[in-house]
Amino acid sequence: MLSLWIVLFVVWMVANATLAPEVAVLGAAITLALAYVFSKSSDAWRQIRWTPAGLYHFAAYTGTFLVELVKANIAMMRVVYAPRIDIKPGIVKIRTRLKSPIGRLALANTIALTPGSLVIDIQDETLYIHWLDVQTTDPDKATEALAGPFETHLEKVFG
Amino acid sequence: MIELIGSLFILAGAIFLFSAGLGLLRMPDAFTRIQAGTKATTLGNLLVLVGLAIYHPDWTFKLILAIYFVLMTNPISSHALSRAAYRIRTPMTSTTSVDMLAEDEAAGGEPGKKPGRRKRS
Numbered sequence: 001m002l003s004l005w006i007v008l009f010v011v012w013m014v015a016n017a018t019l020a021p022e023v024a025v026l027g028a029a030i031t032l033a034l035a036y037v038f039s040k041s042s043d044a045w046r047q048i049r050w051t052p053a054g055l056y057h058f059a060a061y062t063g064t065f066l067v068e069l070v071k072a073n074i075a076m077m078r079v080v081y082a083p084r085i086d087i088k089p090g091i092v093k094i095r096t097r098l099k100s101p102i103g104r105l106a107l108a109n110t111i112a113l114t115p116g117s118l119v120i121d122i123q124d125e126t127l128y129i130h131w132l133d134v135q136t137t138d139p140d141k142a143t144e145a146l147a148g149p150f151e152t153h154l155e156k157v158f159g
Numbered sequence: 160m161i162e163l164i165g166s167l168f169i170l171a172g173a174i175f176l177f178s179a180g181l182g183l184l185r186m187p188d189a190f191t192r193i194q195a196g197t198k199a200t201t202l203g204n205l206l207v208l209v210g211l212a213i214y215h216p217d218w219t220f221k222l223i224l225a226i227y228f229v230l231m232t233n234p235i236s237s238h239a240l241s242r243a244a245y246r247i248r249t250p251m252t253s254t255t256s257v258d259m260l261a262e263d264e265a266a267g268g269e270p271g272k273k274p275g276r277r278k279r280s
Contacts, residue, residue: 014220073175073202076195080182089191089251091258112234113201118194119238120245128263130190130241 005035054157061153068114068149075116079132090134091120094127094143097151103158110150117146165213172206175199187252189244197237204229 008031016023079085098104108119108127116132129146143151182195205226212222251258 011224014224017221069198069202069205072198073178076182076198077175077178080178080185080195080199085185085187087187087191089188091261093263108238109231109234112197112237113230116194118190118197118241120190120241130194132191132194 001035001039004039005032008034057153057156061150061157064149064153065110065113068110072114072116087133089130089132091128091130092134092142094129094146095140096125096127096143096147098125098154098158100158103154106154106158107147107150110154111146114146114150161213165210168206168210168213170210172203172208172210175203175206179203189249190241190251193237193241193244197233201229201233204233 009027012027012031013019013024016027079087096104096107098107104122104127108122111117111119111127111129118130119127120130121128127147129142131142131146135145176199179196179199182199183192186192186195208222208226208229212219
């Protein structure tokens with residue numbers, strides 16, 4: 001709960017862009033209440049690992065993610081500007097090793113932003129993914145192609 | 160010089176946003192359109208905000224906050240749209256090669272969700 005309070009308080013201070021004491025006190029009270037309510041109703045936040053290794057893997061994940069985002073956009077532009085759109089879309093399924101809900105959320109969000117893929121549905125550890133250009137229907141190979149680069153880092157951060 | 164770099168970032172972002180619009184027009188069905196929309200608008204917004212941060216360095220932290228909000232909410236909204244589109248059986252393009260979600264639902268024996276009922280345009 002403490003880590004959530006700190007994160008919310010930092011967001012509050014950045015959004016207000018001031019160091020006035022009354023703003024800080026009000027923000028501390030509001031974010032404490034929010035952190036209390038959220039950590040009472042859900043234990044999703046507690047599963048994040050605030051260790052140096054976790055932070056390192058979060059930074060590595062962010063770097064991988066930005067590279068993949070740019071690659072995804074270049075691939076998408078190639079399709080959009082092609083004289084004839086020649087794609088073979090389909091829905092494939094992959095299996096994730098991630099256990100925590102927040103980790104799965106992060107993986108689903110990441111997949112939505114990387115090359116030609118979009119999460120349609122999640123059922124337990126199976127993710128159904130709309131793939132712009134299906135290369136394989138085998139769940140293991142599809143997992144490797146779509147989630148492989150991120151899963152190792154996310155596993156270290158979110159479990 | 161700084162303003163030039165900021166302008167280049169904003170221009171690159173605008174190009175990506177334009178491609179997103181073009182993708183919406185050219186793609187064959189709802190799902191591929193959502194795909195084109197999500198990715199290019201995310202990177203486009205990101206680049207525009209980075210360009211703004213270069214213009215106004217004192218806004219940097221607020222803009223980083225805005226970037227994180229875009230990065231978190233954009234995929235969620237596209238996921239919600241595509242899931243809703245799938246649930247009301249929006250037709251998929253005729254080049255669609257495989258639909259494992261429909262196959263699994265048929266195998267799971269849920270009534271009324273047979274793959275045969277999904278029309279393909």
